[in-house]
Amino acid sequence: MTKTRKAAVVGGGVIGGGWAARFLLNGWDVAVFDPDPQAQRKIGEVIDGARRALPGLYDRALPPEGSLTFHDALADAVEGADWVQESVPERLDLKHRVLAEITAAAPASAVVGSSTSGFKPSELTAEGARAIVAHPFNPVYLLPLVELVGDAGTCTTASEILRAIGMYPLTARKEIDAHIADRLLEAVWRECLWLVSDGVATTEEIDEAIRMGFGLRWAQMGIFETYRIAGGEAGMRHFLDQFGPALEWPWTKLMDVPDYTPELVDLIAGQSDAQSGQHSIRDLERIRDDNLVGMMRALRKTGSAAGKVIADHEASLPKAMPTPEPAPVETVRRDVPQSWTDYNGHMNEAHYLEIGAQATDSFMEMVGAGPTYIAGGLSYFTVENHLCYLGEVLAGEELVVTTQVLQGEGKKMHLFHRITKDGEVAATMETFLLHVDLTTRRSCPPAPDVAEALLAFAEAHAALPRPDQAGKAIGAR
C-alpha cells in the first residue's frame, strides 16, 4: 500500500484554504498552521465549497479524502510533509520570517512553495530560506493553473506533484515581478481603475464588457489564438498589420496609475456594493463555482484548455479492471454534480441515462472495447434503453453503478445497470447494444479477444437471478 502524502499549509486564508481543499480532496493528509482563531471555521467553509464543486468536474470518484489537522506550532504542521505551501499575506518581511521557520523545520526533501502573487524567488530566498514560487489562482480547488518560478529541479518535482492533484503547472522561463498571469491581470486592472476613476464606466459596466465578450473567448483560446482568428484567413500576420499601428495610438494608459486615494476606494467599493451587495461572499463563491464547473465540463467535451487537464487527470486516477465473477461488476463510482439537478431539487432524469451510458462505456473498456479499440474502427452502438426511476438522488451524493451481463455473444451485448446510493437501488437501466464496424456503419462480430472477454462475463453472470425490471414494459400499477 502506498503511503498517504502530507501537505502542510502555512497561512489558511482565501488561498491557503483553497490549497488545503485541493490536496485533501485528492487524497493527501493536510496539516494547517494559522494563528487566526477563526482559521478552522474559515477553512472548513472553503473545504465545504470545494466538496460541493470539485467532484462535479469528474466522471469518476476522486481518491478518498485525507485527514485534516490544525496545529498551534508551525514546526508541528510541517513535520514529515512532502509539500509545504506558504500563503501568508503579501508582505516580504513576513514571508522571510515564515519561510525561514519552514526551512528550519520541514524535511529537506519537501517542496516549499510560496503562493506569492508578485515576489520573485530571489527575493523570497534572499535571507537563506528555501522556496520556489507556486502561484495559484482563486479558487485553488477548481482552477488548474499554478505558476512555478525558481530552482529548476524543484520545479520539476513540483510539476509532477501538481499534475497528480489535477493542476496545470506552468514554469516561468525567468523570474520577474508578478510572474506571467498577474502581469496581465495587473494591466487590465489598472485600465479598469482608470475607467472608474475617470467616470467612463461603472464597476458593473466594466464587468459586463468582460463577461459578455472577450472573457468568454479567453477561457478557451487565450489571446494569441483568439487574435489569430481575428486576422481572418491571413491569420496573425494580417491581424498584426491591421492593429499594429494602434500600439502607437492612445489606447492605453498603462504606463501611468491612478492615484490610490480614499476617494477612489470609496468610489469603487460603493459601486461594487451597489452591483453585488445583495449576495454574500459565500453566495458569490457558489455561483462562481457552479459556473466554473459547467464551463470546464463544456471544455472537457472538446478536449480544450482547462477541460483537457481534467480529462487527463481523470485518466490518471487508478481504475480497477475486474475479472469475471458470479456477481455484478462495479462500473461507475462518482459524485452527482450540482449541474445534474433540476427545478425539483434532485438529479434530473436525463442524467440517469448519462450515468448508465458511462457504465456501458466503462464495461466496454473492461472487455477490451475501450478508446484504443474504437480508434481502430470497431465499437458498439446502443439500440435500446429502458430506465426505471426508483429513488431520489441529490447533488453531492455518491452513486455506484453495478453491471450484470444478461447476454454477451456474437454481435449482441445486453446489460443491466443498477444505479445505487448507500447500497440501495435508486434506478436501473437495461441496455441493448450491437457491435459495429465504424467504417461501414453496419453490425459485425467483435474482435476475438473482445468476444471472448464478453462471453466470460456473460457465463460468470449466467446463474445470477434475472433482475425484476429486465424486459419490463411501461405499465401503470
Ligand SMILES: NC(=O)C1=CN([C@@H]2O[C@H](COP(=O)(O)OP(=O)(O)OC[C@H]3O[C@@H](n4cnc5c(N)ncnc54)[C@H](O)[C@@H]3O)[C@@H](O)[C@H]2O)C=CC1
Ligand atoms: N487572494 C487572491 O486572490 C490570491 C492571493 N495570492 C497570494 O496568496 C497569499 C495569501 O493571500 P490570501 O490568502 O488572499 O490572504 P488572506 O489574508 O486571506 O490569508 C492570509 C492568512 O495568513 C494568516 N497568517 C498571517 N500571519 C501568519 C503567520 N505568521 N503564519 C501563518 N499564517 C499567518 C492569516 O491569519 C490569514 O488567515 C499572498 O501571498 C497572496 O499574494 C495568490 C493568488 C491569488
Ligand SMILES: C[N+](C)(C)CC(=O)CC(=O)[O-]
Ligand atoms: C489579485 N491577485 C494579484 C492577488 C490575484 C492573483 O494573484 C491571482 C488570482 O487568483 O487572480
